[in-house]
Amino acid sequence: MKTTLAISMAAALLATTATVNAETLRWARSGDALTLDPHAQNEGPTHTIRHQMYEPLIIRDVTGAFEPALATDWAPSADDPNVWVFNLRQGVKFHDGADFTAEDVVFSFERAKQPNSDMKELIGSITEVRAVDDFTVEMVTDGPNPILPSNLTNLFIMDKGWTEANNTVNVQDFEGGEITFATTNANGTGPYVLQSREPDVKTVMVKNDNYWGIDQFPMEVTEIVYTPIQNAATRVAALLSGEVDFLQDMPVQDLDRVNNADGLVVKQAPQNRVIFFGMNQGADDIEADNIDGANPLADVRVRKAMSMAINRDAIRQVVMRGQSQPAGMIAPPFVNGWTEAMDSESTTDIEGAKALMAEAGYGDGFSIRLDCPNDRYVNDEAICQAAVGMLGQIGITVNLDAKPKAQHFPLITDGKTDFYMLGWGVPTYDSEYIFNFLVHGRESDIGTWNGTGFDNDDLDAKIKSLASNTDLEARNADIASIWRVVQDEQLYIPIHHQVLNWGMSEKVGIEVDPEDQPKIKYFTMN
């Protein structure tokens, strides 16, 4: 009797504190999650929404460092280099009350490897996931994989029983238009529980009072109301008028206005994305220029001269209003393999560039078409326009062709452009990811974004060996030597690292996450 009374009093107390501290976070950005099915789409804004409700084994904190989520620790197996062992967190419950066990991890990885899954490439090296006991899981890879944990930070764990009960064992066939229970409902272990969702309109989540980390994290937001607002001016107006507390996708031109407004702040951090130009050096002759029978871009001196003609500080000040960090290599600063020395290798030297052009036999210059997106990166078209003027100073007449991203990117992947802009983010935080897509010679499943025509068999072998090199020191040495080639060849012309801006009400306390993936459990509200 006494205990019941105590419990009900405690419950009543909890209930009152909960209502007293009710804090709603009204959150807006430009787009909505495409689906809630954890494995159907591998896309940034979609992952961001899922992160509030579902959890992977490992997440990244606001600095980009690993933090245990559903796994408490992990390490390669002492007996077998092809096996990673994960110890799971105990006492975790899904939103519907089911217990989280190794069985759910095995099930989720199998689900993520299904043909309809969009996450299957990220865990392509995993051949088997087995439960050793209720809270230990072993992952077998097709060779030693030293950076496996990096690929798991967006791989969410579902409850096996829930998916079976709701007939969503299979990943939603997104392209086929299939809608499953998991598309519109969520049952994760995460800090927030889905309350209602209208796609493209509004998603409401409430605090999970049974969350395992409720005492470890601030968890001060009790309700999240997420609204996509597409028009940039309207988005900023919503923040200025106090209808929204937290805003992603801040337009650069409105930063000062938000900063000067009472009660609002803008926080910024370098983003995990570098912007650069690619040049087709591989072809004997290219279509986009006015030189017949030769390819000026094949000459490394021309590529160097082009890089030297770009004044990155001017772009930063004039085009980006200070919101960029000039780059000397095409890796964002948090990535393994990035060095400050290489990132400051870009210099501006018009006279030197002209001399190099003359030396290469193009003293009179040439003309070339630059393909540029106009709706993908911050001020992408304006950067290209600035580059047109800068390259003009060394005699290169650039014809700018700016298009929407849906038309621009196929040019690169289909090899139909000789001079183009591209931006790259590195979800694994390791250089191997960059090499695989941008440096390795183009094949059907590797080098897919390498539009430069660069193909060096020795280097390709070295890149492939990175995947299974468990000697991290030797591996880092290899990464450094590959970067040296990329730099010396001037494979790309790095422009800058994008800076990420989040606008928020002063009562919101959070630091900017370089992946642009806010996790609301870290937010404080006062």
Place this chain on the structure above:
Amino acid sequence: MLAYIIRRVGQSALVLLIVGLVAFAMFRFVGDPIDNMLGQERTAEDIERLRSQLGLDQPFVVQYYKFLEGAVQGNFGVSYRQGRPVAEILLERAPATLELAMVSGVLAILFGIALGVFTAIRRDGVLANAIMSASLIGVSLPTFLIGILLIYLFSVELGWLPSFGRGETVDLGGWTTGFLTESGLKALILPSITLGLYQMTLIMRLVRSEMLEVLRQDYIRFARARGLRDRAVNFRHALKNTMVPVITVIGLQLGAIIAFAIITETVFQWPGVGLLFINAVQFVDIPVMAAYLMLISVMFVGINLLVDILYFFIDPRLRVDRSGGH
């Protein structure tokens, strides 16, 4: 008469088919949907598989035929962006657009006619001239600018009205309405003014000029000579005769309000079909673009067909001419 109607219906169907064909021929210039659908980690095989699965490797005429084949069975395909049937999405979004269009239309008609009559009767009045000058703004300023200005004034500076969205809505068996909640009604104000302003000024100017024309007519002078009251002259006699061309224009503008809600919906993040279409264009969501364009052209062609058939009944000369051959 039957032959006339059949001919008009036939012509309308042909127009629809051609609109669809042109639309499908244009889609390829919007971009490649595959690029948006697969992440940057995709392989060449993934691209090929998806392309053939969606039928994008076929010529646009074939794609168009398949679309028509599905459309006559009520199947408009599946949205590439949302992964849901297009018909379902359109039905879900239609109430927002229709409610907005309705409120804008009513506002435009009420204020348009009232102000038109007022400015016609008080031709030389200070207020009437001020309204006429102000109406120039409605005609000449682009919709998005008006929307942004309203947001700036009423949401950011004064904080009276919401800057985006529909507010709370009530679901009435599949039809979500914003009419039943306070926040829903508040949310309607700025977008409906933005959307209806152009139509309002158009109707106002039309009513005014028609009215001025009518007021010069002999029968109005005679009415005044008979000593009828101003109110009776202005409203019973003049306004009635003004309305014939005005109603025709209003009918045609109704379609325009729905079709051109796109910009207003984008500015106010209004979750209607216009916003859906803009999203579809950016994502190259071909099924949604196709269904929307077909829907809008069906609407326009339908209105025109109706007007044509109405003329047949209203205008006796048409009937005489057609039957003259017998």
